[in-house]
Amino acid sequence: VEKATDRSVDVQIEGFPYVLVWSVPGPVKFVCIEPWHSLPDARDTDGRWEDKPAAARLNPGQRFATTLKMRFNR
Numbered sequence: 767v768e769k770a771t772d773r774s775v776d777v778q779i780e781g782f783p784y785v786l787v788w789s790v791p792g793p794v795k796f797v798c799i800e801p802w803h804s805l806p807d808a809r810d811t812d813g814r815w816e817d818k819p820a821a822a823r824l825n826p827g828q829r830f831a832t833t834l835k836m837r838f839n840r
Contacts (some may be wrong), residue, residue: 774839781832783820818821
């Protein structure tokens with residue numbers, strides 16, 4: 767909810783193990799909502815996709831679905 771205007775955003779996220787919410791200070795006001803399915807590599811990792819925690823891997827014929835719904839209220 768933006769306090770000055772009472773505008774808001776409702777977000778529904780399903781199927782993502784991580785969600786990052788961030789913003790930066792400055793004259794342009796925004797909030798970024800990023801659903802993620804893995805994390806960036808740490809310095810001590812091998813960089814291999816198959817070793818990433820929570821990385822989505824599918825076998826042939828498998829299906830994968832996630833949901834991101836947003837409602838902007840004015």
